[in-house]
Amino acid sequence: MNVVIKVDQETREKMIxxxxxxxxxKKIPYVVFQAQEEDTVITMYESGKVMFQGTSADVxxxxxxxxxxxxxxxxxxxxxxxYHNCSSIGSDEVGTGDYFGPIxxxxxxxxxxxxxxxxxxxxGDSKKISDEKIKKIAPQIAKKIPYRSIVxxxxxxxxxxxxxxxxxxxxxxxxxxVLYQLIHEINPQYDYIIIDEFAxxxxxxxxxxxxxxxxxxxxxxxxxxDKNLAVACSSIISRYLFLQEFDKLSDRLHIPLVKGAxxxxxxxxxxxxxxxxxxxxxxxxxxxxxxxxRILHTMIF
Numbered sequence: 001m002n003v004v005i006k007v008d009q010e011t012r013e014k015m016i017x018x019x020x021x022x023x024x025x026k027k028i029p030y031v032v033f034q035a036q037e038e039d040t041v042i043t044m045y046e047s048g049k050v051m052f053q054g055t056s057a058d059v060x061x062x063x064x065x066x067x068x069x070x071x072x073x074x075x076x077x078x079x080x081x082x083y084h085n086c087s088s089i090g091s092d093e094v095g096t097g098d099y100f101g102p103i104x105x106x107x108x109x110x111x112x113x114x115x116x117x118x119x120x121x122x123x124g125d126s127k128k129i130s131d132e133k134i135k136k137i138a139p140q141i142a143k144k145i146p147y148r149s150i151v152x153x154x155x156x157x158x159x160x161x162x163x164x165x166x167x168x169x170x171x172x173x174x175x176x177x178v179l180y181q182l183i184h185e186i187n188p189q190y191d192y193i194i195i196d197e198f199a200x201x202x203x204x205x206x207x208x209x210x211x212x213x214x215x216x217x218x219x220x221x222x223x224x225x226d227k228n229l230a231v232a233c234s235s236i237i238s239r240y241l242f243l244q245e246f247d248k249l250s251d252r253l254h255i256p257l258v259k260g261a262x263x264x265x266x267x268x269x270x271x272x273x274x275x276x277x278x279x280x281x282x283x284x285x286x287x288x289x290x291x292x293x294r295i296l297h298t299m300i301f
Contacts, residue, residue, distance in 0.1 A: 001053070001054065001055060001057045001058060002051060002052070002053050002057060003051070003052045003057045003058050003061040004049055004050065004051045004052075004061075005049070005050055005052075005061050005064060006048055006049050006050075007048055007049075007050055007064060008048070009048075011064060012032075012044070012048060015042075015044060015050065015064060016032065016033065016044070019033060019035035019037070019042060020033075022035040022036060022037055023035045024036065028043075030045055030046050030047075031043055031044065031045055031046070032044040032045065032046055037060065038054075038056060039054045039055050039056055040052055040053065040054035040055075040056050040057050040059075040060045041053045041054055042060065050064065081227055083192060083194065083219075083221075083224075083227045083228040084115070084227065084228065084229065085112065085115055086112055086115075086191040086192065087109075087110065087111045087112045087188075087189060087190045087191050088109075088110055088190055088191055088192045088193070088194060088228055088229070088230040089107060089108070089109050089110075089179065089182060089183065089188065089190050089192070089193045089194070089230055090107070090108060090110070090192075090193070090194040090195070090196075090224065090228050090229075090230030090231030090232075090233070090234055091105060091106060091107040091108075091175045091178055091179055091194075091195050091196075091231065091234050092105070092106065092195075092196045092224070092225055092231050092232075092234040092235040092238060093105040093106075093171055093174065093175070093196075093198075093238055094235065094238040094239045094242045095238075095242050096167060096171065097260065097261060098242075098246075098259050098260060098261065098286075099260070099261045099265045099269070099285050099286055099289050099291045100154070100246065100249065100257045100258070100259070100265070100268070100284060100285055101154070101242055101245060101246040101249065101257070101259065102151050102152055102153050102154060102157075102242060102245050102246075103151075103152045103157060103170070103171070103174070104149060104150070104151050104152075104238040104239075104241045104242045104245075105149065105150050105152075105171065105174040105175055105177075105178055105234075105238060106147055106148065106149040106150075106178060106233075106234040106235075106237045106238040106241070107147060107148050107149075107175070107178035107179045107181070107182045107234055108141075108145050108146070108147040108182075108230045108231075108233040108234045108237065109145065109146045109147070109182060109186065109188045109190065109230060110145060110229045110230040110233060111188075111189075114144060114145065114229075115229060117144065118141070118144075118145075118229050118232075118233065119229075121137050121140060121141065122137065123137070123141065123229055123232045123233060123236065124225070124226065124232050127225075127235075129236065129239075131239075131243055134236055134239050134240050134243065135240065135243065137236065138236050138237055138239070138240030139240075141233050141236060141237060142237060142240075145233050146182065146186050146188070147182065147233065147234065147237055148178045148181045148182040148185070149178065149237060149238065149241055150174050150177060150178055151241055151245060152170070152174065153245075154283070154284055154285055154286050154287075155282070155283045155284075157170065157286055158282055158286070158287050158288075161286075161288050168198060168199045168203075168207065169207040171198060171199075172199065172204050172207035172208055173207065173208065173211065175195055176208055176211065176213075176214060176215055179193060179195075179215040179218070180213050180214070180215040183215060192219050192228070193215065193217055193218045193219065194218070194219045194220075194221060194224050194228045194230060194231050195218055195219075195220050195221075195224065195231075196221070196222070196223070196224040196225055196231050196235075197220040197221055197222050197224065200220070201218070201220050204218075204220065246259070249284060253272065253275075253276070253284070255268060255271055255272060255275070256268075261289055261290075261291055265291055266291055266294050266295050269281065269285065269291055269292075269294075269295035270295055272284070272285075273295060273296070278296065281295070
């Protein structure tokens with residue numbers, strides 16, 4: 001069976017990367033590469049056409065055909081999305097679901113003319129980007145894009161967290177602070193201020209009661225990091241700063257910490273208590289998480 005598809009430049013590059021370890025050594029005129037995966041031979045031509053030959057050719061081709069169609073749809077949806085190709089300020093946070101490691105909130109300002117640069121870098125939701133890529137592109141973003149960040153250590157978090165001050169209130173105060181700082185320090189021209197919604201608008205401003213400097217005019221939306229590049233930049237920069245602090249903490253403890261709040265985290269927590277005592281958790285972990293009870297209830301003193 002033979003199947004031929006036409007791919008765009010972005011899909012072409014992904015295919016070259018995917019098949020690089022499966023390429024044949026033979027050089028063929030007008031052919032970018034020829035590779036074999038199981039019983040399918042894949043030949044990419046300089047014209048952008050790719051031929052799949054073999055009993056599973058249709059299966060292998062359909063994967064890239066779907067990818068190409070998805071990319072086309074993504075581009076079309078971005079063009080229709082008013083929050084993408086614009087000048088905007090966006091904020092996002094990381095670390096709120098991690099037992100170890102700080103909470104980091106960042107606000108970024110993206111001008112309309114910076115959109116194509118960020119697209120080429122592959123800017124998007126940090127949860128969908130590997131830590132290795134985060135470490136590579138975050139410094140490039142930080143050089144290009146104005147931003148403000150706050151890093152809240154877990155020791156500070158534990159001091160602030162009470163019956164009346166929950167995680168969302170802490171996040172609201174942090175988001176407000178970086179947005180207000182960025183806007184009033186650089187006086188940018190923007191179309192939107194966007195927050196990746198973690199609380200309803202009315203509730204968000206309720207959390208800010210008693211604060212004198214409050215940033216208004218915010219658009220709240222879910223999955224904002226997928227729709228707006230300023231939020232996506234903030235997500236990536238926040239993740240980068242989180243990783244730096246996380247690695248420093250691991251080095252200080254001489255214990256390889258684990259991200260998240262699962263069973264593996266409990267095991268690390270037990271090791272921390274064994275080596276440094278129960279009080280250490282109040283310094284390096286979010287003690288209101290259920291992990292703390294699990295860790296301490298399994299320890300024998």
